[in-house]
Amino acid sequence: MNSYKLLALITHNFRLAWAYKLNFVTRYLGMIVSVLLFFFLDQLLRQSGTGKVEGGTYFTFLLIGGAFSRYLELSSHAFSANLREEMLRGTIEPLLVTATPTTLALLGPSSWMLIEGTLLVIIQLVVGAVVGADFSQANWLTALLILGVSLTSLLSYGIFSAAFVIVFKRGDPINWFVNSVAYVFSGVFFPITLLPPWLRIISYALPFTYALRALRGALMRGEGVRQLWPDLLVLAGFTAVLLPVSFWFMRYAIHYLKETGELTHY
């Protein structure tokens, strides 16, 4: 029954996204523009004589970082933004009164965004490859495995931010954290080895760092599980801690919601 509902949620939210055509198109256009930006940044670096980063071109490095940062955005923003919109629109109450488990009703509407995010990542990599990114050694199967494992830990950030929106009814600190901290410290745009060691501590506290490093290992240097298992293990560890905690916070948020009745207040 719940998989039937999940499918309905995905279809429905695809229709909603499609109904806002301009937004829909700009998301894909924006992605292509950022590929171009990466391309020219790479050109700039080549002119100044430094081309290689972590055993590949800077373009490939940026492309992977940029694509993955879409997941960062999703995990920090998608769930809470979606939920907030449902609350503002007044559609959350009719959904909560259906025979759907409350957690599914609150988080389910974000399912399409997650799928679209994956789609955008794949398209971005393909467009990059066409423009000249070097994936000659890429180990795609491992890359997929890494994406899967990192998605679960990112999911917990999303759940956390959704719970935060339910309880506090406004933008959440997760969002701020990801936008200002994670981008800089997890190595989206430059290798974290450039950071002084004492700042690198922050990097190692972020699951994104490991996900990104493993992803680049697989896509740029063709590394497999045999080389990347430490990163995968750390990612799994993050998930093992963060996912239960986020679900616990979500349960608390639902209880708070039903205690106060503050469903559509803003």
Added chain:
Amino acid sequence: MNPETPVIEVSHLYKTYGTGKQQVDAVRDVSFRVYPGELFGLFGPNGAGKSTIVRILTTLLLPTRGKAWVNGYDVVQDPLAVRASIGLVTADERSFYGRLSVTQNLQFYAAMQNVPRRLIRERIEYVLQLFGLTEKANTPVQMLSSGQKQRLNMARALLHDPQVLFLDEPTRSMDVQTADFVRGLIRDELADKQKKTIVFISHELHEMENFCHRVTILANGRIRTSGTPAELAARLPRRALYRVVITGDIPRIVSAWHTLAGVESVAEVSAGTAASAFDIALADDSSAAWLEVLKVVQAHNGRLETWRRADDESLRRIVAHFSRSDVP
């Protein structure tokens, strides 16, 4: 009374919002039962606690104390089972995806309500036809009028053919004809024919008299009285209402009337240059009180042109009476 098992049972229910200075005791020790096929009205002034009770019964809100069952399921312990068998309509007509069509909106809610995929089309056609929205099937919801959205709201609540309906002011943004049409549907089709159990909240009292089978009147979170509209009318203290037409020094007569102990209220019906009409309510139906009223007219050189009894045992009066805080 009714020998059947109740479909809805509410037992010593309390709901307190907030704490400290912000604390609101919205529902206090409310108990009632609703039986199969009943059209049960919840009335009371703004803030009486009607919506709070309905939100607890529809599992959107947790009670502070007390218990409630819908269809035999505990609303706190078994919310999913409760939700599978109920439909809720509120006055919030925003609650749709405006850019999607009527059908697309209903398709989504049908799936979320466990309507099997093969039945979805049939159910949507049925509810649209029931509420006269068939022509709007492919219209984006944002292009519907308020009244049409409100009908769509009703249609949505019936998609999964629930046995129990909670209607919280469902006719609020409808014009008079549409409201009549929808009330007719609720009573004749949903209650009488399909035998659904319905809890109905409304402010349209004068039109509710011949509508609900049984009503409960709430004020300040407490039940003040309940029964059939006729039973409640019989329970009112006797009073007398006179429609009089008088001439003379009208302002002074009226102010003198106000000073009389037996006069409950004076309302001007129409003012003319020569004669004016008033409704005078007397606290009890005694000839002595009526005589006092007449004496005042004479004392101010006035004349009683016509008079007649205009007693009014409407639900409006019943609600007004039982909502007063000084009525035990």
